[in-house]
Amino acid sequence: MKINRIVYLLFSICLLVASHGWLPVAVDGESPHEGLQPSVEKRFAQPTDEVPDFQRHVTPLLGRLGCNGRACHGSFQGQGGFQLSLFGYDFASDHAAMLADGSGRVDLEEPLESLILVKPTDEDLHEGGQRYETGSWQYNLLQRWVAGGAVATGKPVRLEKLEVLPAEIILSEVNDPSQIELKVIAHWEDGSREDVTPLSRFQVNNTSIADVTPEGIVQPTQVSGDTHLVAFYDNAVAPIPVMRAVSTARGVEPVNAIEMAPTEVDSLVFQKLNKLGIRQSEVTNDVTFLRRVSLDISGTLPSPDEIRRFIANQNVDKRRHKIDQLLESKAYSAWWTTFFCDLTGNNSQQLRNLGISQDMASQQWYQWIRDKIERNIPYDEMVAGIAVATSRQPQETYLDYCNRMSELSRDRQSGGLASAQSMPYYWMRREFQDQETRAISFAHAFMGIRIQCAQCHKHPFDQWSQDDFQQFSKFFTGVSVSRTQGGSKARKEQVKQIFNDLGIDTKKVKGGQLQKALTKAVRDGQTIPFIELNVHPPRMDLKPEDRRDKTKRGKVHESAVLLGSQPLDLTEYSDVRQPVMNWLRQADNPYFAKALVNRVWAHYFGIGIVEPADDLNRANPPSNGPLLDHLAEGFVENGYDLKWLHREITNSRTYQIDWAANETNADDRRNFSRSLPRRLPAEVVFDAAKQAASSHSANQAFRNQIAGRAISIPGTNLNYGNRKGAPSSAFAMQVFGRSERLNSCDCDRSDETSLIQTVYLQNDRDIHALLGDRAGWVAEITKSQQQQAVSPADKNRMREVQKQLDRLNRMVKAKEERGDVKRAEQLRQQRRKQLAKLQELKKQGEQKKEPRVQLSPEQLVNQAYLRTLSRFPTDAEKAECIKYMSEQNSISSGLRGVLWALINTKEFVVNH
């Protein structure tokens, strides 16, 4: 690092010497800077004959000067009659804007009158103020470009690499941090290299650690921690790490002993932490681990008995076994199905008018994924089942399809589509029909990136241009949703025939009425013409004015480009979604595996290795690149095995550490040096409260009792499957922000806290109802504490005798009616015997009757703690609770109060 700086200094001196024009500069024989073109700042400092290039110099300069920013000429309305493409990289339109007739921005006849020269100097009043001075290098550069004929860029030259030096900045090791100057070198496709420092833009992601001037001088603070500095030039975005170690312990003794790292994950985490001088927290205790891992893997609290058993278990491998056991639970498959339904956007309201009820479609979606999770189908296979889904099974005719779907929509109990090869609803959502929305949604779900910025302008944080976006979105023009297959004659006839058979006149019955008629027909056992997902050649979207023009109709896209890849011939594919899926499945795909492992990591840690977890872009590098690579590569090598991933993460020390901070890691949130408390997700909060208040047996069965759980609501109809009048999770889902599954953003699920959430837990009728549930724990305990009971065996005996008595009574009556006095008297005698027997039994019962095992207040408090906070209370806590209970006038109100208080602790509502 120091050596590098000396080289730069020497280098700059050389540049000063050779200040005019482009001279190959050699510092020494081995210099990496040989053949490096000096910066425009040097070359245009004095009048020169050089003519700058539009792509390499003019456009980046306009970016650096802020001309194409949103508040200036990058605004979609332009500014002062002059509009540039936002964030640049649309060379054709920018060039056209500058040379447009009457714009005066570039005046080829009177170059010096060009507005791009006189406006930024404020010579001609410029609303944006003075950007540079007449005669400055910026001025000279633009002036030379105009004088040289203001030549445009033809096909943009590809920038192979943007190199930023130094490649890493460790502030704590720099003697004079005020002197850190950045150098940015562009490596072009044609082999040329240029110092583009003065044409680059810079940003530091977390400015509390350091800032950077527009000129590329790093300005550190005294705050320790780590972040990235990002340089932007042309379409490139290049980050370098910037960090300041937390403790001086570094170098004195190894902070975390890498050789002691139990797993590869830990080793990679330690390596980063050691750079920062941060010591990882201690491994947490068994009960904290058990609660955390149960909530994370299965969305369910451990039961009190399970906790006791786990504590008592002496097996050194018990944590590993517990993880395996959790991954086999039903709650695991339900909870992670919810995760993948969030990811793929299983939104009931988007599934209207498909012929099947929206709730059913959502349920089929859910079941389809649940089946894959339960069987641990590889992730890539599951995604392929969605990404290249079709409505019909292989070889299935349209009529067969309609029959099958009609059948399905009558049978609520069936597994639905669970066993089908693919799940087409992803493509059939109402607001996901145009190619751009599809491209955005697909890239977000399966690649973890947000390309929507590039829909309208160059992506400000990634290399994507609008053209990249358009090219990519073409892959999403090959499927559409219709009943008539886009209008083939035969199909139209077929559909017409089905409608005729149903007696529905589609000329008269339309819209909502048609839906109603179809719903009724299906319910009556008839087959209705189902809407399906049609696969067809990639249709070109016509402008509205061209839609009636027959000559323009039916055009198809012949090629498209995968992000960051080469053009593909689309005519080779019968389904143009296939090449996208093939590309995702390539082992070196930069997004597919990373996006998923990062999201799963974020699920376990509350923060991604890339954070936000759905924003993989160049300006937002991972906090630990090798860790992300390790997980992604391992995931691919292990055949996209989801359970491998869960095990790899949860068996690490890093997952199992405590939340308590040590003297080095209190401020660290991004390097996994301690466990960060996270608010429980909406579904889990509700289920946990319900479980805590449920009876002993219900509590124990909770992890494998999925029906009625909030973690198994299929779509976004929160009331789906709720019995009327029963306490429902619907309101809690809104209050705690269950995912809306609508916006191609992981933030559709809220992890925020709000006052209304606290109000809910303290005072909502749902919570009161759970605590007061007659089948719940408080009622159960109250009953057993108060009542003394006859033994069940005695009870049975008495019941038998009573039956006999009843029978005899009936017989006596019947005989008397018939006048059979003799027989009636015999029966009466028998009856007297039985009566005496019953009285004797009752007497014995009373004598044998023992009080049930009564739980002491201490035991009750233990129970309450295990049910809610999954641990035993401390002595002080126990005393508080017992005191509270003793002041209440009944056992039930005492218990309710304690349970209420525990559910309202922070410890309950966070996973820690």
Next chain:
Amino acid sequence: MGKHQQCDGVSRRDAIKIGMLGSAGLTMGGFMRLSDAGEIRQDAKATSAIFVELPGGPSHLDTFDLKPNGPTEIRGSFKAIKTNVPGVEISEHLPKMAGCADKYTIFRGVSHSLGAHPLGQKFLFTGNRPNPSVDYPCYGSVVSRELPAAADLPSFVAIPKSNQGPGHLGVKYAPLATNAQPQAGRPFNVRGVSLAGGVTLHEVEKRQSLLRSLDQKFTAIQREDDLLSGLDRFSQKAFDMITSQRTRQAFDIGRESKAFRSLYGEDAFSQSCLLATRLVESGVRFVTVSLGGWDTHQDNFTKLKTNLLPKLDAGLAGLFQGLAEKGLLETTTVFVTGEFGRTPKINSRSAEGGRDHYPRCMCMLMGGGPVQGGQVIGESDASAAGPKNDAINPEDVAASFYHTLGIDHHKEYQTSIGRPISIVRDGSVLNDLFS
């Protein structure tokens, strides 16, 4: 630390955290700023607002934009009556509104082009023309973010619920929905706010003190952790709200005097308007009241005459007069609108005829706050088929509405992906409203 900048340089986390509560959804970011909250621009008069939404699309021709001299095929059977403002006439079935026309301004000839209910409502109830890539927040969500209420009160209440949500601002700016409408002479409870489950105040206090003694686990790291410190504060605030007399009383319309209650009708809409008045008086910033049923494709006149107009008349007139009587009209903007007008031509779908969706021409009302009442702004043509001169855009009305509250409609928010979105995209303040 996850503080990654978005399209426009604000981190998404920040974007999510900026600002404040929707309903009682006070967030931590917002909570920390509470001390600065409630700041209102000097030149604005209104500090709260009531939005009356009339989903279905009320007929402008039969309410506030009659054409007594228009052609018979459009005129309908209703007559125009004079109001207490010379020259301003409205429907004969709105007599009470005629008696307080000095308190509101009528916009006529408001025009747009979205003739379907969901789209029209999205437009009119958010002030922004729907756009598939942006989910715009409704008025109440914006207002509760800009002008948060005190901590023990919800900022935004919807009676019984609102047609529009908080959009890209997120659930924390969603309204506290009462889910029910108050009924005359009956106690009214709101979920979470009124003590539930038969628990007494004394019990709540005892439980709360137990909770405080038990909730000590994270004391060591609590101060440094946003999540934990926020939860800690909310715990106290929730207790305040649940036990707050002010909050409970705000929802208790039974506390109004009989004389005051008689300003309003007895039906659910009127009672909702009464509740809205009380809520605003207590410090709630934004209340949405809803009266539906305006989609009168059939039997337009009977439906209006026998049901809708009497309810609207009693509720709205009660609202204006009630606010005025309590001295709240000067600080409360009232905004009344549906999603579109209805066709001038009377259809023949039923014996009596009906009117269909018609976005090209509609009317709206606004009063209170700095609004100069007793005016008509804009004008429709002779057959109420379009604006006579320049159309008033819904965006202009939106901008003007925010202006009454001192909210700059140019202000930008960041969406979840960091895209900057101004409160009202296109639209300028109609200065006539304030003259």
